Amino acid sequence: MSPLPFRYLRWRRILAFMTVLVLSSILSSITALSLISFYKGVSAYMGEEKCITVLYDTKSRTPFTGLIPAFLADKAIMMKEVSACSPEVITPCIVKGKPVFLRGVLLEEFLKISAISIIDGQMLNAGDINSVIIGRRASERIGVEAGDKILVIGVLSPVCFELRVKGIFKSDGPLEDEIIAPLHIGQWLRGTGYNYVTIIRVKGGCINFQETILKPIAEETAKPDRPEKRDSSGGKLSEHVAAQWTAIRFRAEDIGIRETEEFMRDYMERYGVTRESILILSIATIIFSGATILLAAETLISQHSDEIGVLRSIGASRKLLKRDIIFKLFPVFLTATVLGITAAIALLDIVLERGMLQVLFHNIQLQVDVFALILIASAILAVIIVGVWRSIR
Amino acid sequence: MALLCCKIFLRRRDTAQSILAIALLVAMLASVSSIVGFLNAQVKTLAGLSNPTGKYIIMRGDLISESKLDVKLLDTLPLQYFNSIIAESFFWTNVTAGLTQIEVPVRGVSDTEKFLRARGARLNGSAARSVNEAVVGEIIAKSCSIDIGEEICLTYDARSVNVMIVGVFRAQSEIDLEIIVPMETAFNLAGEHISLIEFSLKRNVSVEEALTEISMLLPKDARIIQVQQPILFAQEVNAQLLSFLGFWSLAVCAVVASASYVIAARLVEESSYEILMLRALGVKRTRLFTLITLYIVVIAALGSILGVSLGLVGVQVVSAALSWLTPSIKITPILEPQQVVWIISITLSSAVIGCLLPAYRATKIKYTEKLL
Structure with missing residues (x-):
């Protein structure tokens, strides 16, 4: 129930105020949702299952540029707790003039960790040494179909070769x-030989890799009396690789071990990207556009100064008027904020669906963070209250 | 005269607040643009770390295996530019080795030994010298269980050639998946043409000049491709960042337009007396429209200059604080002069668009009645 029973706020003026609120909430929601989607998308890049651990190079500046010895995969798979161990090389390349990321994998192990299904053509098998499968979105972006041949050009190394596209796959991520x-194809494009991979993803229970695998092997490979001739690692996985791995020297402390989501978050945190910093940035947009909301609230009051004057002359106190205006503007705020957030979600959905917003050529899935949206709405309401409170003197 | 009239509006109490409202919006735009500028520079630096080798190929069409170039093309090219140059034939053949049959690429070169040495390959056995000899990459050898001394059959279209494997090599590159044969063998199978010319330029030549001259000598549909393209990759990553910035800027511009609407509406509401005076002094309706627009332009111009400065200072302070709290984070905001011009231009345009409706309405109001 409104404190004053008069309808003195004019609809056309409220509409202008509402437009400002809608646009401000669109701006803040777009900022918050796109950044949170980016953050969650990057976090989930390596998979979201809790029992997957990533072995990676702690010295690398990005998740794609590190290098760790491939033969460690052979040692990891020997542990009884480990059900799958996927050594992977993730590297950019150019296909048909468009950059795309290529992931070199041991398919059998990779499929135990990542679920993909073929929608056109066929799945790779162990004998396919010069064929690839392409993700649905990548194939649409590049313009290739199953059965085509593609010319792949290196980004990190000077290589140029042809491959056959055996199938198109879809996945959730x-x-x-x-x-x-x-x-081996990923290793050519990475340009570091057959003994290195970018990461090793391990599926299994909680294992202390640092103590049980890395330290003993690092000590073993660092022994000065170790014969110079490098032997094949001779493990279960190296039997399946096209080019033999050898046991090479490394420092145990250079290899990081994290769960998949933590692994990606670790990289983002190095650059100051955290969920908290994203929320602060989104609230900052409200504070910055808050001056406009404040101006709009003051203008609304100024436009109704005659009406407010009449109400004052018949005995309405300033406090009552302030309460009444805030009460009358609350539905306007609610409608405008809901409209703005809905419009922002719809806009982002269209933009993301069309692949117009990508991070390193990976599409982002829209993530609606209710907490962030409530925070934005509360900030807008606070600015409106301040605006009305300041204007009626 | 217009400026004098505009001064009446500018002296209003809330002008500073209006400038600040625009400035804060522009500050957001400037700060995000400067961070994107920093990220772009980072990507370029990362791309620059992998120094392209300056290796190029000349080919026709989209695939090397479908490319056909005249054998004599090599003789027409200006040799003074090249550090190394080699003509190669490339095609996919069906290889029969024992019971295994597989489709693999075959590369024909004039001197297999020199070619493998140039690619840094470790050769086990000897190089293929005669027409019925071939060397094979380690991956093919392992996959098809081919050993030195074995004979394999290469089939291309309806033509077949039996060759003896005289060496197995490991180059840790794409040729590990190929069979290398002398050029005569390739000609016998795929016809007398070459597929590509691989070359690198001398250090002291101008790359742009050399590539221009070489491309002028090529057949119409032939092209030169650099075989390592970190720059293209960096450009595309930057284009993605800029596309996000562009999309986000649209949202900011919409808020700037709405702010300009509010400012103009407030001006009309609160300056009725001044507008009436101006009308009484003979200012026409169109002039009034221009005056309100001019006021908004001045506010937006001042707001954008202040906003750019605020944005840059703000990002600098935040990045300094961040690097102080977390030494690994080092952000150096970069805002190019053309970006500043772009920010000011889009702010002015949005502000003018936003003020058009209240300015038009202002010309229709009867101020005498309003004041009464």
């Missing part, structure tokens, strides 16, 4: 924006 190839 960012893999749809990548090319999946045999491990």
Whole structure:
């Protein structure tokens, strides 16, 4: 029930005020939702299952540029707790003039960790040494179909070669924006030889890799009396690779071990990207556009100064008027904020669906964070209250 | 005269608040643009870390295996530019080795030994010298269980050639998946043409000049491709960042337009007396429209200059604080002069668009009645 029973706020003036609120909430929601979607999308890049651990190079500046010895995969798979161990090389390349990420994998192990299904053509098998499968979105972006041949040009190394596209696959995650190839193809494009991979994803129970695998092997490979001739690692996985791995020296402390989501978050945090910093940035947009909301609230009051004057002359106190205006503007705020947030979600959905917003050629899935949206709405309401409170003197 | 009239509006109490409202919006735009500028520079630096080798190929069409170039093309090219140059034939053949049959690429070169040495390959056995000899990459050898001394059959279209494997090599690159044969063998199978010319330029030549001259000598549909393209990759990553910035800027511009609407509406509401005076002094309706627009332009111009400065200072302070709290984070905001011009231009345009409706309405109001 409104404190004053008069309808003195004019609809056309409220509409202008509402437009400002809608646009401000669109701006803040777009900022918050796109950044949170980016954050959650990147976090889930390596998979979201809790029992997957990633072995990676702690010295690398990005998740794609690190290098760790491939033979560690052979050692990891020997542990009884480990059900799958996927050594992977993730590297950019150019296909048909368009950049795309290619992931070199041992397919059998990779499929135990990541679920993909073929929608056109056929799945790769162990004998396919010069074929690849392409994610649905990547194939649409590049313009290739199953059965085509593609010319792949290196980004990190000077290589240029042809491959056959055996199939198109779909998956739930960012893999749809990548090319999946045999491990050696990724290693050529990375340009570091057959003994290194970017990451090793391990599926299994909680294992202390640092103590049980890395330290003993690092000590073993660092022994000065170790014969110079490098032997094949001779493990279960190296039997399946096209080019033999050898046991090479490394420092145990250079290899990081994290769960998949933590692994990606670790990289983002190095650049100051955290969920909290994203929320602060989104609230900052409200504070910055808050001056406009404040101005709009003051203008609304100024436009109704005659009406307010009449109400004052018949005995309405300033406090009552302030309460009444805030009460009358509350539905306007609610409608405008809901409209703004809905419009922002719809706009982002269209933009993301069309692949116009990508991070390193990977599409982002829209993530609606209710907490962030409530925070934005509360900030807008606070600015309106301040605006009305300041204007009626 | 217009400026004098505009001064009446500018002296209003809320002008500073209006400038600040626009400035804060522009500050957001400037700060995000400067961070995107920093990210762009980072991507370029990362791309620059992998120094392209300056290796190029000349080919026709989209695929090397479908490319056909005249054998004599090599003789027409200006040799003074090249550090190394080699003509190659490339095609996919069906290889029969024992019971295994597989489709693999075959590369024909004039001197297999020199070619493998140039690619840094470790050769086990000897190089293929005669027409019925071939060397095979390690991956093919392992996959098809081919050993030195074995004979394999290469089939292309209806033509077949039996070759003896005289060496197995490991180059840790794409040729590990190929069979390398002398050029005569390739000609016998795929016809007398070459597929590509691989070259690198001398250090002291101008790359742009050399590539221009070489491309002028090529057949119409032939093209030069650099075989390592970190720059293209960096450009595309930057284009993605800029596309996000563009989309986000649209939202900011919409808020700037709405702010300009509010400012103009408030001006008309609160300056009725001044507008009446101006009308009484003979200012026409169109002039009034221009005056309100001019006021908004001045407010938006001042707001954008202040906003750009605020945005840059703000980002600098935040990045300094961040690097102080977390030493690994080092953000150096970069805002190019053309970006500043772009920000000011879109702010002015949005502000003018936003003020058009209240300015038009202002010309229709009867101020005498309003004041009464």
